[in-house]
Amino acid sequence: MxxxxxxxxxxxxxxxxxxxxxxxxxxxxxxxxxxxxxxxxxxxxxxxxxxxxxxxxxxxxxxxxxxxxxxxxxxxxxxxxxxxxxxxxxxxxxxxxxxxxxxxxxxxxxxxxxxxxxxxxxxxxxxxxxxxxxxxxxxxxxxxxxxxxxxRGTMVKRGGAQPGDPIYVTGTVGDAALGLKIRSQIPDYSKWELEDSAVQYLVSRYLRPQPRLALIPYLRQYATASIDISDGLLGDFQKLCSVSGVGGTIEESRIPFSEPARKCLDRDPGLFDTLVSGGDDYEILFAVNADARDAFEKDVAGLDFPVAFVGLIAKEGEDCGIAGADGHIRAFDHVSYDHFG
Amino acid sequence: MxxxxxxxxxxxxxxxxxxxxxxxxxxxxxxxxxxxxxxxxxxxxxxxxxxxxxxxxxxxxxxxxxxxxxxxxxxxxxxxxxxxxxxxxxxxxxxxxxxxxxxxxxxxxxxxxxxxxxxxxxxxxxxxxxxxxxxxxxxxxxxxxxxxxxxRGTMVKRGGAQPGDPIYVTGTVGDAALGLKIRSQIPDYSKWELEDSAVQYLVSRYLRPQPRLALIPYLRQYATASIDISDGLLGDFQKLCSVSGVGGTIEESRIPFSEPARKCLDRDPGLFDTLVSGGDDYEILFAVNADARDAFEKDVAGLDFPVAFVGLIAKEGEDCGIAGADGHIRAFDHVSYDHFG
The missing domain is CATH 3.30.1330.10 (PurM-like, N-terminal domain)
Structure with missing residues (x-):
């Protein structure tokens, strides 16, 4: 050098x-x-x-x-x-x-x-x-x-999701985005009225993401497509759908939030966008072969982190996004983090 | 992210x-x-x-x-x-x-x-x-x-040189170190009185090193140990010898310098240390099985870059360095580049 x-x-x-x-x-x-x-x-x-x-x-x-x-x-x-x-x-x-x-x-x-x-x-x-x-x-x-x-031949790619495949996500979403806000000491996080343990939890989710390696055998056996969530649930979901050539819907009500994140959201509903587009989750979002749904859910029940069903893959040309309680895809100002954005 | x-x-x-x-x-x-x-x-x-x-x-x-x-x-x-x-x-x-x-x-x-x-x-x-x-x-x-x-099993490592093995180096040594000095516009490079083409050559050797990939089959066939020179001929030679558990001598008079480098050296003999310890050469320094010396030299004669015999590997415990015309190992203030040095 x-x-x-x-x-x-x-x-x-x-x-x-x-x-x-x-x-x-x-x-x-x-x-x-x-x-x-x-x-x-x-x-x-x-x-x-x-x-x-x-x-x-x-x-x-x-x-x-x-x-x-x-x-x-x-x-x-x-x-x-x-x-x-x-x-x-x-x-x-x-x-x-x-x-x-x-x-x-x-x-x-x-x-x-x-x-x-x-x-x-x-x-x-x-x-x-x-x-x-x-x-x-x-x-x-x-x-x-x-x-x-x-x-050989068993890598789970982003492309491969089929219409009708159920979609899952590991752990909880958005904690790290909140942890980053706290770590950045943005002035309004006091209004979330978090206990010290909740603050610690969220910052730790930002500082020390836990890679979900225990999921590996189940991904190999059941998944049709998979992505790790680094740029936000919504943006990475759209990437998975785009590469797979499909649409899809994640149901807002099924997105797994931690207790501290849910408390923040209750106090400040505007945080929803941050939770689903802030990134840094390092959770895994994936689609599973529709025929294997029951077997898959039984197999992953014993893992030491939750695996939540969040929605379904749809046909190409259909919308791809997060649906609210009314069943309509929500609009977002900001889908995911872009270094050039 | x-x-x-x-x-x-x-x-x-x-x-x-x-x-x-x-x-x-x-x-x-x-x-x-x-x-x-x-x-x-x-x-x-x-x-x-x-x-x-x-x-x-x-x-x-x-x-x-x-x-x-x-x-x-x-x-x-x-x-x-x-x-x-x-x-x-x-x-x-x-x-x-x-x-x-x-x-x-x-x-x-x-x-x-x-x-x-x-x-x-x-x-x-x-x-x-x-x-x-x-x-x-x-x-x-x-x-x-x-x-x-x-x-499998054919990677040429740093360790493996044996006493008596001839040592070779590709191309020429020290051009990039001079190119860096010129590129840095150190005030005294005018005293080297270089023609524009020589300046261009040296800067180009700094900016655009040429990896010696054509040597690969001959290294696999003949080399006992090999290192690419990134931190300077002398320091990288000492690394090769240390990992191989041997000593060795490179003869000063055999070190291949380009015409422009030789001209600089004539004008400013103090540059010798820079040439052999300045780094950034991206030439290959290696030892060859002593029994295969003739066959090796014949085989590499057709390459479009020179491969120079520069010295011999010696036993463990013997000195490792560059010998002057008197046969004694020269002392250097500065052996090679160290990012922490």
Whole structure:
């Protein structure tokens, strides 16, 4: 890597120390990592499997706050990629980490960041195998590439939903959007009159999304199409329908909201748009083969997160959106987050 | 992706337009990309092959100048990753691109950036299959993950060099370090008295490194260890020796310098350190099985870039460095680039 003169130097660390002390332990001895001592990593794919790959880039000030707890930043950077793998029915195998540190990221920051990655990777059996660490004038930027495995031909795609397929969503929707508002200290959140525990819950949903990896076997077995909700329920639903070439309706009354979110909505009904279009949910929205609905619902009843039926896929050309109590599709000013929007 | 309030908006583009107009053409219809319409990409690995993966992050102001020609930025971002694959004997297959744009990157910038990627990928048969595009308050950051294939067990690692193995390097060393000095307009480069064509050559070596992919079959057949030179000949040589558990000597007189670099060195002998430790060469440094030396040299004679014999691997515990005309290892103040150094 070359360098122009404005590189900021973090005092006592060396590139080698950072790799040895903080990142090598995250390989957990995985052979693919080659001890983080080579130009590249090496992945051996079991016969009759395919590799599912996903990549995000998160930048301080845009995707997270520079002063978010570093363990939470590490957790989230990996979680959002594991969520993509989960939505595709892919079992996490390993990941690459590219880190552009800024000068404020010293040893304590790195240790906490690595602990956030480590705690999540150990839950899901996924190891660091390589990457790149640089120091810049800021802001902090993190790019993770995550790798998952599927038996050949079993990846669950966005396209594939058929008219009549029931639609489901994991967990609850909109918590993270509220958590972000609280974390941003927008002045009017006091009117939601939340208890401390509710505030904590919503902020934690923003800071530490939980990738729904336990859903993977059921997605592979039953799902016709699937997407992870990163840009908001409504916008991501419309993407799934568009790629599948279908329409569809989510019933407003069936959208799963948490207790704290429901309380906010009671106090401030205008928040509905935020809840369904704010993004950052990292829940999974998917359609299931209509014939398998009963079997699917029975199978997922034992999961430790809810899976809610929310609506039905319709034919191409029909509307795609959220229907109110009157059965009509609601209009929204703002469908989902667009970085260019 | 979530967003805090300081997201900068680039006027008339939408995320979808950017993907459709600039990036989808770079998939060249590769099925793995799923039309850039899914949460992830899908790579099918041929039987008895392994996947070699490498990832870099480049940030404006650190790894390149924000006002470098965008086609050159695109070229370089991909080239440095292809260089890693080449060093490992891996045939490029595809890549992921994560792009954190800043507000100055409009349509014309994106078109030129994509053209730089496109021109290089078409030469080497490597296609875009996915990634992530976001807009931030800057600076521009680019992370590429590149994927290459090797027949199982044939990846050329850094470790593996044996005492007595001859050492080779492709192309010429140090041009990019001089190009960077010229590009940075350091005041004393006028004393090098370079002709315009030499200036152009050196800057071009900095801006547009050429990954040495034609070397791949010969590395697989003959090399015992290999590294791509990104942090400087000397430092990367020491890394190769350290991982291989050997010593070794590169003979100063055999280091291949270009005519322009040699001219600079004649005028300013103090530049020697810059040439061997400045980095950004993206040439390949490797050791060859001693018994195969003649066959190897015959085989690579027809390549369209030079491959120079520069020294020999020695036993563990012996020195590792560059020997002057007197046969002694030279001392350097600064061995190679360290982001934390």
């Amino acid at each position: 070359n360098k122009t003169p404005d590189v900021v130097k973090a005092a006592p660390l060396s590139e080698q120390t950072v790799i040895t002390d903080f990142f090598e332990p995250l390989t957990q001895g995985d052979k693919s990592a080659l001890g983080l001592l080579d130009d590249a990593a090496l992945i051996d794919i079991p016969d009759n499997h395919e590799l599912v790959v996903t990549k995000d880039i998160l930048v301080a000030g845009t995707h997270f706050f520079a002063d978010d707890p570093p363990a939470d930043i590490g957790h989230k950077a990996l979680a959002v990629n594991l969520s993509d793998l989960a939505a595709k029915g892919a079992a996490p195998r390993c990941y690459l980490l590219a880190l552009a540190l800024d000068k404020t990221c010293g040893e304590a920051w790195l240790r906490a960041f690595a602990s956030g990655l480590g705690a999540l990777q150990r839950v899901h059996g996924c190891r660091l195998i390589g990457g790149d660490t640089v120091v810049t004038g800021g802001p902090l930027a993190i790019s993770i590439t995550a790798f998952g495995l599927v038996p | 979530n967003k805090t309030p300081d997201v900068v908006k680039a006027a008339p583009l939408s995320e979808q337009t950017v993907i459709t107009d600039f990036f989808e053409p770079l998939t060249q219809g590769d099925k793995s990309a799923l039309g850039l319409l899914d949460d992830a990409a899908l790579i099918d690995i041929p039987d008895n092959h392994e996947l070699v993966v490498t990832k870099d992050i480049l940030v404006a102001g650190t790894h390149f100048f924000a006002d470098d020609p965008p086609a050159d930025i695109g070229h370089k971002a991909l080239a440095v990753n292809l260089s890693d694959l080449a060093a490992k004997g891996a045939a490029p297959r595809c890549y992921l691109l994560a792009l954190a744009l800043d507000k100055t990157c409009g349509e014309a910038w994106l078109r030129a950036f994509a053209s730089g990627l496109g021109a290089l990928q078409r030469v080497h048969g490597c296609r875009l299959i996915g990634g992530d595009t976001v807009v931030t308050g800057g600076p521009l950051a680019i992370s590429i993950t590149a994927f290459g294939l090797v027949p």
